[in-house]
Amino acid sequence: MTASVAAAMITAPGSGQGKSLITAALARLHRNAGRRVRVFKFGPDFLDPMVLERASGHPVYQLHPWMTGEAECRWRLAEAAREADLILLEGAMGLFDGEPSSAELAVLAGIPAIPVIDAFGMAQTFGAVALGLARYRKDLEIRQLIANRVAGQIHADMLAESLGEGLELLGAVPQDAALSIPDRHLGILQAEEIDQLDAQLDAAAEVLQKAGLERLPARVTLSAEAPADVPKHLAGRRIAIARDRAFAFIYPANVDLLQAMGAELEFFSPQKDEAVPEHADALWLPGGYPELHAGTLSQARRFQDSLRQHHAGDRPILAECGGMMACMETLHDQGGMAHAMAGLLPGACHMSERLTGLGIQSLETRRGTLRGHTFHHSRLDSPARPVARTRRQRFDSAGEGVFLDRGLTASYFHSYFPSCPEATATLFQSGGQSLLPAGS
Template identity: 65%
Template sequence: MIKAQVPAAMITAPGSGQGKSIVTAALARLHRNAGRNVRVFKHGPDYLDPMVLEVASGNPVYQLHPWMTGEDECRWRLAEAAKDADLILVEGAMGLFDGDPSSADLARLMGIPALPVIDARGMAQTFGAVALGLASFDAHLPVQQVIANRIGSSRHGDMLRESLPEGIRLLGAIPRNEAMSIPDRHLGLVQASEVADLEQRLDEAAQVLTEAGMDTLPDVVELEAEPPVKLPEWLSGWRIAVARDAAFGFIYRANLDLLQALGAKVTEFSPLSDKALPAADALWLPGGYPELHAGKLAANTAMLQAIREHHASGKPMLAECGGLMACAGQLVDKDGEAHTMLGLIPGKAEMAGRLQGLGMQSLTTKLGELRGHTYHHSRLDSPAQPDAFTRTLAGTEAEPVFCRNGLVASYFHGYFPSAPELVTAIFTGQPLEFTKPNTSAKEPDHA
């Protein structure tokens, strides 16, 4: 049993767009600059925020989600981090009570207080009402402090502080400042590696919080968990090449950890710039932004041919979301220009004007249920018949899954630790026997 105590807080908000992502990153950088060991986690299936949070904290960032990662893993990751951390921050998703499981569910399950960030623009005494509503909505979830964001003046901050009811304190009032922003695009924040001055931006944001008096630590919590059982090395000696560059970057750190724990040797390559594949028994094309680099991907004909030859030989290959788009015959970008892709699945992937898929889903086989999510702005127009479909939490069919000569491709993003045997089967090319999930068992435990 792991037991540890550490100051911790769930940085959340009444809804999306309140500024919790940059506030979490700035808090992490503030305390890191003060010499503290800061560990940050992200609630939910998000790839982009963790990239920024890793730069801000200087430590790896993992996802926590009671359904996708499982409650036991949530407890273990937090307790394990608490052994060495001086501070733990968890960035919530959407609004505090939005979703199932919500950020509030995770905070309550883990025994971590919620710390809402409230956008105070155009608001005075109503700020206190919003804070009171968040604090009283769930009697089992402590909300003892709030953060006022984007205030207009020191007097405005005083008004907000005075509006708070007894029992709720204002941790800080953050002024409107260009430093408190990070560029974004259609799938969320711009990837951290693409923001050239990210380190400077984070230091400036941390200074804004310091001047707002937000350098105090949150309350100490006690975390405990059983360590996970060691898995067999089913992939011992297996070489897996992972596409990783500006076009393919949506990778859960836990997924890489699992492949290595199973014994695989993982190497990275760039479909944008490399001309040949590394020696590999299997390939993984994860999600990302191939639509922003379609011309360069199409121009790298040597790499396209190398991947085609890998597939033609029957070697295993997993393609997720952006990887699926690259497997199509063509990729049509947002400007309507068509680019030649791998052609492993007939048809074309085309950018759409609105969101095409969103939500938690699973892929169920006789070897286990791979849990994850989907989130994409493109659509696949293909005559190919799917071999299976992922399922929503309600059990309805969602994303098509294509299996072709060792290739498994879908818009679905899987969280590998949820189904290690199934992941092993995918990367070793074993036939997959798909089944329907037991939907009654899919609801998260809100104990």
């Protein structure tokens, strides 16, 4: 498939420059103008895509040359280009940070990058930063830049004049409360936790329009081969998925794959004390913020009893990060208060003020390699021994432990299911006992 579309990667020299809200505001600006907008997020991220989805009105998929694969990156972009008027990619961290970096995806896709630079307290140095970004890689196109937190027109003129030949200031964005979202230990707040988010996005879009950012980026031609259909390994299999504010870290592509393999999905809310559906053949407890709702979860008797019953029946359970925390005997929240959890695994989970796990990782299985990532502010204190460990992509060293008990497979590792459909199917058919036998 081949299609032409206006597209750009919104990036920055580093984190904290404002690219997430600029991307969301751009998406809402063009959506409000009647354009069909698709947004993608570089790398593993659950929180930014929630806001970007609200801004654009479409699900936001992750793209990462290593985690999701180069072929999938090309295919998702080309598929979106068939119907979209505009494609935006939000980068991660700094443009050249990581292996692979956001720049790698922009080059792979043939999409220009538009850096957002926080210009607060900066004048002509803005031009030096812009020039460095533009010249760092010859195969990456950077022609336009966005200045953020600009003090006024005189400041904007100084920034524009500082740019070298071939570089243009696309817009000068002033400081505005509409372009700020509160955050916590894992990132910005979840979209549904933000009061009046749609009104804020509309206000942010107006700020960008006044700053001259209503122009579409250059058109590019995107092409890719459609992937082969996946086998119906999960045909007729009923999978229950926890989904609420406590368990919200779910890749859209993971859900798509389960459905493509024939699974019947049913979502339920542990936070509302909804029981695991009795007819479920398998259960997925994704990550999220169980620590913020530990008191509620500890009193969720119907949920906890049904979870223990599902586990006692040796039916598969995949518990990822926050899902695993809910399977421990005890969860100690950020204030140190202990809350009783389901007790499928012995020991406790303790929240930490510091990041205790971060990075792209993979898990070798009998059915192939599952890729994904880890990102958490907690640690386990448990006598249970992991039967396997993930591998860190950056350093090729041992990563997160994987625990097995009956049908339960638990880890801090967040799997990207499409990276290995065969392994994913096995997890929900028979659990990790057959995929990762003890001693593997």
